[in-house]
Amino acid sequence: MQRAFSSFVRGGNSALPGYKLSLAATLLWTGFFIILPLIALTLRPWQDGIGAVVNELHDTRMFAALWTSFSSAALAALFNIPLGMLLAWALVRGNLPGSGLANALVDLPLALPTAVSGITLATLYGPQGWLGAPLAKLGIVVAYSKPGIVIALMFVGLPFVVRTVEPVLKNLPRDLEEAAALLGARPWQIITRVVIAPLVPALITGFGLAFARGVGEYGSVIFIAGNQPFHSEIAPLLVVVRLQEFDYSGATAIALILLLTSLLALALVGLARRKFSVWGDGA
Amino acid sequence: MSVTVQKLVRTAPGSDRQLLKSVSLDVPTGHFVALVGPSGAGKTTLLRAIAGLDVCDSGTLLLDGQKVETMQDRARKIGFVFQNYALFPHMTVARNISFGLDVQPRGSRLSRQDRAARVQELLDLMQLPDMGAAYPARLSGGQRQRVALARALASGPGVLLLDEPFGALDPIVRRTIRSWLRSLHDRLGLTTILVTHDQEEALEVADRIVVMQQGLIVQDAAPDILDQSPETAFVMEFMGEAITFRGTLNNGQFVPDEGGVLPFPVAAHLESGPIDAMIRPFEIGIVSAGNAEKMLSPVSVVSHGARNGYRHYLARLTDRTISVSAPDWGNDSINFAEAGVLDISRARLFKNGLRVV
Numbered sequence: 001m002q003r004a005f006s007s008f009v010r011g012g013n014s015a016l017p018g019y020k021l022s023l024a025a026t027l028l029w030t031g032f033f034i035i036l037p038l039i040a041l042t043l044r045p046w047q048d049g050i051g052a053v054v055n056e057l058h059d060t061r062m063f064a065a066l067w068t069s070f071s072s073a074a075l076a077a078l079f080n081i082p083l084g085m086l087l088a089w090a091l092v093r094g095n096l097p098g099s100g101l102a103n104a105l106v107d108l109p110l111a112l113p114t115a116v117s118g119i120t121l122a123t124l125y126g127p128q129g130w131l132g133a134p135l136a137k138l139g140i141v142v143a144y145s146k147p148g149i150v151i152a153l154m155f156v157g158l159p160f161v162v163r164t165v166e167p168v169l170k171n172l173p174r175d176l177e178e179a180a181a182l183l184g185a186r187p188w189q190i191i192t193r194v195v196i197a198p199l200v201p202a203l204i205t206g207f208g209l210a211f212a213r214g215v216g217e218y219g220s221v222i223f224i225a226g227n228q229p230f231h232s233e234i235a236p237l238l239v240v241v242r243l244q245e246f247d248y249s250g251a252t253a254i255a256l257i258l259l260l261t262s263l264l265a266l267a268l269v270g271l272a273r274r275k276f277s278v279w280g281d282g283a
Numbered sequence: 284m285s286v287t288v289q290k291l292v293r294t295a296p297g298s299d300r301q302l303l304k305s306v307s308l309d310v311p312t313g314h315f316v317a318l319v320g321p322s323g324a325g326k327t328t329l330l331r332a333i334a335g336l337d338v339c340d341s342g343t344l345l346l347d348g349q350k351v352e353t354m355q356d357r358a359r360k361i362g363f364v365f366q367n368y369a370l371f372p373h374m375t376v377a378r379n380i381s382f383g384l385d386v387q388p389r390g391s392r393l394s395r396q397d398r399a400a401r402v403q404e405l406l407d408l409m410q411l412p413d414m415g416a417a418y419p420a421r422l423s424g425g426q427r428q429r430v431a432l433a434r435a436l437a438s439g440p441g442v443l444l445l446d447e448p449f450g451a452l453d454p455i456v457r458r459t460i461r462s463w464l465r466s467l468h469d470r471l472g473l474t475t476i477l478v479t480h481d482q483e484e485a486l487e488v489a490d491r492i493v494v495m496q497q498g499l500i501v502q503d504a505a506p507d508i509l510d511q512s513p514e515t516a517f518v519m520e521f522m523g524e525a526i527t528f529r530g531t532l533n534n535g536q537f538v539p540d541e542g543g544v545l546p547f548p549v550a551a552h553l554e555s556g557p558i559d560a561m562i563r564p565f566e567i568g569i570v571s572a573g574n575a576e577k578m579l580s581p582v583s584v585v586s587h588g589a590r591n592g593y594r595h596y597l598a599r600l601t602d603r604t605i606s607v608s609a610p611d612w613g614n615d616s617i618n619f620a621e622a623g624v625l626d627i628s629r630a631r632l633f634k635n636g637l638r639v640v
Binding site: 173175176178179180181182183184185186189193194197198200278279 | 335336357359363365367371372373382383418420434435438
């Protein structure tokens with residue numbers, strides 16, 4: 001253990017020049033930008049005594065907000081799976097005109113300021129919006145309720161699914177499909193057993209990324225969510241609300257719970273991915 | 284199961300270049316045919332057309348005399364092995380092999396136990412008895428090859444199509460797997476069509492070799508006939524190392540363009556004009572330069588070692604060095620003169636790539 005550590009620091013048998021310099025830079029970088037804020041976040045709630053955290057744990061509004069955040073993010077990521085897979089399929093296999101443009105558009109939700117997408121979606125799905133008005137006539141309310149949150153999160157999460165599935169699909173040899181057809185598989189069997197099945201690990205990763213983004217998303221959601229406590233208020237918004245009330249320990253307590261639950265969710269996604277990708281370990 | 288291809292035509296998509304120009308081929312039940320030819324000759328195209336993977340412009344395919352059109356007509360009759368195996372990476376070896384059995388409609392599907400028994404039977408046949416639970420990524424090239432074969436054979440097809448199946452294997456594995464394939468073919472009574480560009484492979488496993496060039500079948504014969512009377516310059520070169528001498532046909536006499544090579548008489552009734560003489564290194568004789576041949580400027584001949592029962596020599600012509608070989612009979616081997624003239628009277632003559640004599 002000790003020998004391994006000292007060899008790690010000294011650069012072992014690495015042939016790369018500047019090993020120590022890059023190691024120091026990496027440690028400094030991760031330390032300052034990732035570890036330090038995380039430590040601060042973990043310590044801050046306890047500064048005003050254990051009471052603040054205990055108080056927060058009794059706050060049903062917070063649990064409602066957490067539930068809204070996590071359930072909406074999970075639903076949105078789930079809906080994004082078939083959508084993202086179809087889009088990736090069209091980008092990889094479809095020789096459609098304008099696929100270059102479509103390829104560029106897929107990344108747009110990542111680049112667009114989240115407030116802009118939030119306002120756009122809110123206008124579109126609002127009671128007078130292009131989509132909101134006809135939907136309202138059918139009795140479906142999207143804006144200022146939970147479906148609105150899910151739609152906003154789907155919008156920002158889609159690129160993650162598309163971009164994780166796309167390279168895997170691209171590397172899937174086409175003769176797998178031919179082989180399956182020659183073995184007597186019918187078209188839907190080819191799609192489910194030979195095309196989608198190998199994509200499962202990538203789909204899980206895409207789901208995980210979209211979900212993580214969804215839990216943390218703020219800007220695009222608050223404009224369309226309506227933000228009613230206990231109903232359509234997301235956890236990140238509650239953090240902001242607490243900050244505006246100068247309740248710093250309350251805000252950081254929610255943040256800490258958010259952090260822990262996110263970590264747990266991502267760990268579960270990681271476990272699921274590992275379970276489904278045993279076949280990838282080559283000799 | 285016999286395979287009959289009648290006047291198959293296929294045009295490259297998006298252009299009018301013909302990949303197959305009215306190809307007809309008849310493979311009776313139990314035959315092992317090798318499809319050979321230079322790259323781009325249409326071998327793989329023909330194989331894929333038989334498998335129904337590509338759509339053809341016209342032509343028919345008969346299996347056991349029955350016309351075959353759709354993929355469903357072919358299912359369970361044709362087994363296909365892809366060049367890079369095309370194993371399903373996310374399925375175990377056993378699941379890969381039983382895929383063709385698993386996708387059958389409920390009514391005609393074997394029971395779970397029967398399928399498992401069939402998979403084990405195939406694993407034993409492929410000499411991979413304990414590999415059922417492994418994933419393809421863990422297998423060596425030769426093992427993947429055999430799994431691909433087992434998968435193709437699982438539903439008991441009568442026809443086996445192989446697209447350059449040994450391309451990615453090392454030479455020793457190739458040799459063992461192909462003799463094993465031949466015995467498998469005989470044991471299961473298959474009709475096999477193999478695409479290859481390895482002459483040794485084709486000669487060793489096939490009863491019959493079909494040579495393709497530019498979308499046409501140029502020669503279809505048993506290996507020994509192909510060796511004795513190649514119909515095109517390609518076949519001549521495919522069957523083994525061949526050396527070409529350019530020359531002219533003049534009054535029933537082949538006159539080489541190069542110095543140091545003896546002219547030789549050719550059977551009559553052939554038009555005079557430029558012609559190529561092709562000969563194998565072991566058919567070339569070297570005659571010590573006597574008085575009569577002095578004017579032919581004798582070439583120097585250097586020994587170049589012995590391999591596979593042959594002694595090899597290098598003969599230096601004006602512009603190139605060619606290899607000449609003679610059977611090695613130990614101490615009694617023929618000793619070539621250190622300088623001499625080449626006797627190529629056993630050469631075959633080709634005009635524009637086609638055999639004339």
